[in-house]
Amino acid sequence: MSDIGKILPIEGYRVLLKRSLPVEYTKSLTHLYQPLVGVTAVSLYQTLINELDFQEESAAQTHHTLMNYMNLPLDKIYRSRIKLEGLGLLKTYQHKSSEHSVYTYELLPPFAPAEFFGDDMLAQLLYHHIGESKFTLLQEHFRVQHSDKGTNITAAFNDVFQTFQPDAATIPYMETQENSQVTEETFPSIDFSWMEQMLQSRMIPAKKVLTAANKRLIHQMMTLYGLAEFEVEKAVLWALTEENTLSAGEFKEACHDLFQSKNQSSSIRLAEKTTNKAVETDVKPTTKEEQLISKLENISPKELLEDFSNGEHASGQDLKMIREVMTTQGLPSPVMNVLIHYVLLQSDMKLSKAYMETIASHWSRANLKTASEAMAFAKNQKAQYQERKNKPKNYRKPASKEVVPEWFKERKKKKPQAEQTSTNTAQNNEEFAALLREFSNGKQ
Structure with a gap:
């Protein structure tokens, strides 16, 4: 119920696709993304793709039309949109006007199957959603077959053309060809100073461990498992090799073990995030x-x-x-x-x-x-x-906790009776003496 009113049926939308879709995008959506976001979100993505050929440049479609297409209430469409955004399949832009807002939905191509399994976070999520046997089956099915092509002797640009001599300071540092696509821009800006200090304190070369690819992996595992900084430190130290490089496989296993020990073997699954009411109402x-x-x-x-x-x-x-x-x-x-x-x-x-x-x-x-x-x-x-x-202090002497013998208690009980007997005897003696005095006076 909290998503009702986020968007209105009368508000318009346009669909935008800047990059072409991979050839096997439907297989990726069905077998790889659908277990994570659900069939409704995948249906919304495919509906928006098919809207590209029918939308008019002058007028925007209303969300009421989208409700009729999908036969769904608008709050469910909104939740599906949020899931697509969270998994990197959609970007949403809002243009506010005096009348009603108009949204632009920019569709982002899904990963091709080979790229999907190359993303550590998505692969781990899929593994926990569909199980080991199905995951292995899909991984084997979509595995890229590498044939022995021989030695790469392709001429590079600089070998063929000459324009100018670039300044060495402007060339970005790339560690290996394998990680050439992973740069600081491929993951959110995160402060890794805490990790650098921890590594330096142990005489471990921080730059060798905190490469762009490893920072991206660390951030993904922190997000996936909800680990604190000190837990990630443990996982990194566990996964370091003798050459002080980070073993990605051992690091992922260590993060998973930390999660399991903290959450008592809870299963890892994507779930809609519950936001605080104070945040919802601003x-x-x-x-x-x-x-x-x-x-x-x-x-x-x-x-x-x-x-x-x-x-x-x-x-x-x-x-x-x-x-x-x-x-x-x-x-x-x-x-x-x-x-x-x-x-x-x-x-x-x-x-x-x-x-x-x-x-x-x-x-x-x-x-x-x-x-x-x-x-x-x-x-x-x-x-x-x-x-x-x-609090005012009480200086009363505490009661003695010494053990009192039974014979002493009996003696204390008998003591008042003895005192009473002695008192009565003295009184009788005084009365007797008085009688003797009266008797003596009478005889005289």
């Missing part, structure tokens, strides 16, 4: 506490330290200390941010490893996952400490 944090929690949820520990240092670079010693505490106790990044913030405020802006480890072990046992949980827990613990501190 509700922004209003109070200072909400703004702080939002910041701690989305910032890295390194950036948090730099904020406290007025933009100065975080020291390697502090980062190493935080990494060791974080990896040892397994704290998520938002919880670690709250811990750093708390320790700095409580310790006159100093980071004490012993103090951090004490609190971190407690928070780890409490199984805190988010910044808001950590902040609420810290407040509660501090309030309990203040309450115990301000």
Whole structure:
């Protein structure tokens, strides 16, 4: 129900295809993409392809027409569109006007089967969706047959033509022909400084490990398995060869094992991401506490330290200390941010490893996952400490816990009776003496 109203039936759309489709794109859609996104999303993709020949340049089709074509409500069409976007089969552009928005749907060609199996993330997803036997069957069916062509003696451009001598600084560095298509632009911009520092601290050449292809693989596995930075560090160290290169196969297996151990052998499948209601309604944090929690949820520990240092670079010693505490106790990044913030405020802006480890072990046992949980827990613990501190002390001597013999208890019970008997005897003696005095006076 939350997707209703995202787009309206009266709003228009146009379809765009800039690149030609591979010859076997229908096989890719049916056998490789459909297990991941579902039949409705694949049907939407094919419907938009067939719309290319019928759309008019002057007027845009309405989404109501698309609803009639597919016999589906608009919220299901919207969810299918989002799936295509997430898997790289569609780009959507919105043009807002005074009346209604018009959308441009740019179709992206699916991978050919051989390229699909060359993508580590997509191949892993398909493996977990359809199982090992079916995956192996498809992989063998679409395997490219390499014949022995002999030595490549094809003339290069520079061997045949001459234009000018390029500046060496402008030539991009390509490690091998095999990875020539993988550049920094082929994956999202990610800060790998944490990984570089970890490798350098172990005297491992970071540039040799963090190649463009390996960065792309690391990012894909982090996204696929939902791994934290310290878990990826473990996987990278496990998959390093004797030559300090990253074994892609062992790295993928290590990431999968980490996921399995953390999620108790849960199956890996694509599922629609549930967004927070606050995000859906564009509700922004209003109070200072909400703004702080939002910041701690989305910032890295390194950036948090730099904020406290007025933009100065975080020291390697502090980062190493935080990494060791974080990896040892397994704290998520938002919880670690709250811990750093708390320790700095409580310790006159100093980071004490012993103090951090004490609190971190407690928070780890409490199984805190988010910044808001950590902040609420810290407040509660501090309030309990203040309450115990301000509570008036009772100096009453505690009751003795010594074992009292039974004969002593019986003696204490008999003692009051003896005292009472003694009191009665004294009283009787006084009365008797008085009677004697009266008797003596009478005789005289």
